[in-house]
Amino acid sequence: MIGLVVGAGGMAAIGAGQDAAQEREVAAEARADQVSAATAQAARAETLTKAVGLCGQAESTWFVVADEGLSLTFDNKGKEDYLGGADFQDIECVLDVLEVPAAVLSHMGQTTSMDGRQEESWDGITVAWSYHPDRGMDGVVTVEEAE
Numbered sequence: 001m002i003g004l005v006v007g008a009g010g011m012a013a014i015g016a017g018q019d020a021a022q023e024r025e026v027a028a029e030a031r032a033d034q035v036s037a038a039t040a041q042a043a044r045a046e047t048l049t050k051a052v053g054l055c056g057q058a059e060s061t062w063f064v065v066a067d068e069g070l071s072l073t074f075d076n077k078g079k080e081d082y083l084g085g086a087d088f089q090d091i092e093c094v095l096d097v098l099e100v101p102a103a104v105l106s107h108m109g110q111t112t113s114m115d116g117r118q119e120e121s122w123d124g125i126t127v128a129w130s131y132h133p134d135r136g137m138d139g140v141v142t143v144e145e146a147e
Helices: 002-054 088-097 102-109
Strands: 063-066 071-075 118-122 125-132 136-143
Touching: 002 063, 002 071, 002 088, 002 136, 071 088, 088 102, 088 136, 102 118, 102 125
Parallel strands: none
Antiparallel strands: 063 071, 071 136, 118 125, 125 136
16 A cells, blocks of 8 residues: 555656646747847848848938838939939849838839839838939838738
8 A cells, every 4th residue: 555655656756747748848938039039030131121222222311210120211303303312223123132022113113103102012121102303202111020
């Protein structure tokens, strides 16, 4: 009888040890997932800043990265933009670095002032823009947060 009690106690201790080990493993996996998500988010947040920098526009007032790197506002020079604005080639450079599909570039190039605000998305990136000859093409590029 004593052996049965000791055996049962030993089995309970082994079971408790296994439960604790499983809990530690689950906690470690959760921490690894958090680190991975944070790393992915940091990489996504750098996407727009890198694109603007690679195109030599990091100091430009016509390209503004905001929202912790998740949004980029661009301001193209129009006929009546007396204070200036970005050349379309500079905007196109940034979009090329972001690997915008040719169809999106074509859509942007064919937009008229009568079309209103337009929007396209690809690979977790969205660009919304409008065009008027007097104001140029102005828009916002956003990067989705990592999951």
